[in-house]
Amino acid sequence: MDEENLRKVCAEKAIGYIKNNTVIGLGAGRNIACLIELISKEIQHNLKIKIVTPSDNTRSLCIKYGVEVVPTCFVDEIDVAFDGCGEVDEMFYASKGGGGIFSKEKLIASMAKEYILLIDEKKLTKKLNCKCPISLEITKDSLAYVSTMVRSLGGNPVARVSYNKDGYLITDDGNLLLDIKFEDIRDLKKLNNDLNEINGVIATSIFTKEVTKIIVAGDAGVRIISRT
Template identity: 30%
Template sequence: MLHFDQSLMLVYPYFREYQVEEVISLKWQNQSAVQESWSGEISNKDQKEQAAGQVSEMVKNGDVIGVGSGSTSYLALKAIAARVQKEGLDISAIPTSHEASLNCATLGLKTTDLMNSRPDWGFDGADEVDTDNRLIKGRGGAMFAEKLVMASSPKTYILVDGSKFVSRLGEKFALPIELDPRALHLVETKLKDMMKAKLKLRMAKGKDGPVITESGNLILDMTLEETVDNDLENRLRSIPGVIETGLFIGYPVEILTV
């Protein structure tokens, strides 16, 4: 639901020349502002839409919701937006990535941030989930913001299909390490001294050069050759230049299986 702040007329007197409806309609009308913001093919779409429906039913009027990335999160946002439009719910989303922010804008959902609001709950996806509900995330390069929002939320629902469950973290996906570009060689050297692992700088597919994260950093993908213990994240982050890792251990999550 769109709201118009009457105080705008005090700050911007020229608004008085317009009717309220005209002011509200002053929004972008270009193609990228209205087109579907998820362009790729969605695998297991029927099952993911069921999970998305579960998430949308949890929404209550006044909720502030942490919003993750990925195809299932996008479908959940679509289902939430449909409820907002149909029922006139007043909710706000805290996006954890540019992707999520664009999805919210396209679907007409209000957004806020952690400086102004604390999430009542959140939802996100994961690349891997082990038997202790520990996660590997980070293919989208937004680990830092995802952890901030997840740590701020009383509970985060993780939407995954059966292919994401593993007996050992790192079984199917490399562990992303986000680092300051200036620390690339230092971090790589320290990691090789610390543990057995294969390291590869993540390169971009849609542009020349490496992937740049949401925070302007690089990503080293680390293929693990040993079992992940709960202290690994602390050891990794003790290396100067490491900003964040894709290990999500000890967060209040509930797994929703597609």
């Protein structure tokens, strides 16, 4: 099954978790884009929902397809949220961060009664190994300090730069992103906790408690893995 069909079967399974008159969280990525297309078709058949999202691209797609988007700051609870990820393991630890909006994604995940990842089979691993760097969103003033503390934990930090202008990439909230490569991670949960405890760190790209379900699409079809 090619990638486009994998995305479609994931999205088709996800639609079953969306109920009328609810608030839905949507992350970013191609799986979410495919889900938005299906949602727009359901809206034509009288589905009424509101969307919150941390992603400008997702917001634009929702507007394009006639899906109502409301500001996250006006919402205190989300019925179900969907997102993708770079990698997730059997303990429901997930790695994100490439898009640089993981702190806002984590907020939406925490607000959701259900936080469901849509992935293809190759993104599911037995144990998260963080092949991609772990990312931190940090305050600008803390760059040197956080970098030093990260090195003391065995990491090699690099501040993310902008390809659209000279200098560091600045998030919508005025913060910096720090990408960290670790050669050997023995206890991911402890490392994540240690990173979160560094003053100046706003959030990490590692999700250890938010994911409740994973919809996995592969050549053999689609399956759902639940935390409980």
